[in-house]
Amino acid sequence: MASFRNHFAIILIASILVSFANAKLSTNFYDCTCPNLQEIVRNEMIAAVNKEQRIGASLLRLFFHDCFINGCDAGILLDDTKTFRSEKTASPNRNSLRGFEVIDNIKTRVEDACPATVSCADILALAARDGVVLLGGPTWEVTLGRRDARTASFSRANNQLPGPSYNLSALISSFAAKGLSARDMTALSGGHTIGQARCSSFRDRAYNDTEIDPAFAAERRADCPCKCRENSLAPLDLQTPTRFENSYYKNLLVKRGLLHSDQELFNGGSQDRLVRFYSNNEGAFRRDFVNAMIKMGNISPLTGTHGEIRLNCRVVN
Numbered sequence: 001m002a003s004f005r006n007h008f009a010i011i012l013i014a015s016i017l018v019s020f021a022n023a024k025l026s027t028n029f030y031d032c033t034c035p036n037l038q039e040i041v042r043n044e045m046i047a048a049v050n051k052e053q054r055i056g057a058s059l060l061r062l063f064f065h066d067c068f069i070n071g072c073d074a075g076i077l078l079d080d081t082k083t084f085r086s087e088k089t090a091s092p093n094r095n096s097l098r099g100f101e102v103i104d105n106i107k108t109r110v111e112d113a114c115p116a117t118v119s120c121a122d123i124l125a126l127a128a129r130d131g132v133v134l135l136g137g138p139t140w141e142v143t144l145g146r147r148d149a150r151t152a153s154f155s156r157a158n159n160q161l162p163g164p165s166y167n168l169s170a171l172i173s174s175f176a177a178k179g180l181s182a183r184d185m186t187a188l189s190g191g192h193t194i195g196q197a198r199c200s201s202f203r204d205r206a207y208n209d210t211e212i213d214p215a216f217a218a219e220r221r222a223d224c225p226c227k228c229r230e231n232s233l234a235p236l237d238l239q240t241p242t243r244f245e246n247s248y249y250k251n252l253l254v255k256r257g258l259l260h261s262d263q264e265l266f267n268g269g270s271q272d273r274l275v276r277f278y279s280n281n282e283g284a285f286r287r288d289f290v291n292a293m294i295k296m297g298n299i300s301p302l303t304g305t306h307g308e309i310r311l312n313c314r315v316v317n
């Protein structure tokens with residue numbers, strides 16, 4: 001009995017410690033202070049996706065790029081100031097990240113309903129989830145309670161985001177540096193079931209890679225004939241770039257990954273089995289994607305008295 005009680009006490013203390021470590025985010029954070037928050041975000045996202053389906057993909061990517069730089073703190077949304085250079089202008093983001101105006105629109109509506117209450121970081125987390133759902137992907141409860149950064153990091157945005165030329169081990173390490181496993185990395189890469197990439201992101205692959213379907217490579221070279229077309233686009237998921245499903249993995253099996261980094265997940269290495277599994281099992285992909293999104297959304301949030309609730313997502317208060 002005594003030993004049962006001791007165990008119980010240890011478990012209790014351990015769970016209190018764990019809940020301090022994560023205390024931070026909860027799915028009901030704004031239930032009292034902004035009960036209509038989720039509806040406001042969803043309605044704006046419905047309007048944005050109706051206008052342009054790709055924007056659902058763009059919001060998902062915006063959230064990923066936010067979370068990887070100093071945690072999910074809306075640092076990515078800040079414009080240049082006299083004291084810091086924005087993350088927006090770093091090379092993985094410049095001429096490429098999209099969706100800032102959608103966040104501004106949502107923020108305006110949210111400020112009308114619940115002034116100075118909801119962080120830009122949480123709005124971005126909800127918008128990314130809704131973007132996935134509106135394109136046919138899985139849904140999940142978004143943990144909330146993040147606060148907004150007062151600064152941005154141009155240099156980390158240049159150094160800590162994985163690039164399209166990365167090999168498998170570099171991809172795995174860049175996610176490990178954020179506390180995400182190789183399995184999380186492979187599931188999250190399924191985000192490339194939606195959206196587009198620019199010629200500059202796939203030119204080397206179209207011209208120089210060997211692990212690529214030759215007909216597919218020829219089509220991509222046609223999209224990307226010269227340096228003069230840096231911004232011409234191709235779908236990350238060949239057939240269905242506005243449908244969130246597992247066809248991204250099916251394309252990898254036939255060497256039709258658009259980016260070199262995509263094909264690295266199915267190239268004779270450690271992730272081959274998982275890619276095959278997701279390509280055959282949509283449900284498993286959806287489950288792992290959701291778990292990994294929640295994990296990514298929990299990367300070093302600012303909580304409590306850290307950071308602030310920005311009034312305009314582009315500038316610190």
Ligand code: HEM
Pocket residue numbers: 054057058059060061064095096097098162163164165166171185188189191192194195196197198199200201236259261
């Ligand atoms: C695994 C490492 C990753 C690499 C190397 C990578 C790289 C890229 C690149 C180069 C582009 C095209 C950018 C352009 O040419 O403008 C892109 C687009 C995109 N990425 Fe990733 N990405 C990775 C992981 C992720 C993750 C984890 C997500 C989300 C869960 C994601 C979601 C997207 C989406 C949705 C787009 C299309 C955006 C749009 O159409 O506006 N990516 N990615």
Ligand SMILES: *[C@@H]1O[C@H](CO)[C@@H](O)[C@H](O)[C@H]1NC(C)=O
Pocket residue numbers: 167168169170
């Ligand atoms: C992967 O890329 C890294 C960084 O560029 C390099 O150091 C490493 O040798 C590469 N690994 C393989 C297996 O090619």
Ligand SMILES: *[C@@H]1O[C@H](CO)[C@@H](O)[C@H](O)[C@H]1NC(C)=O
Pocket residue numbers: 203204207208
């Ligand atoms: C292909 O590789 C060659 C040799 O490394 C390089 O000189 C050339 O610039 C590459 N072409 C493209 C389009 O990346």
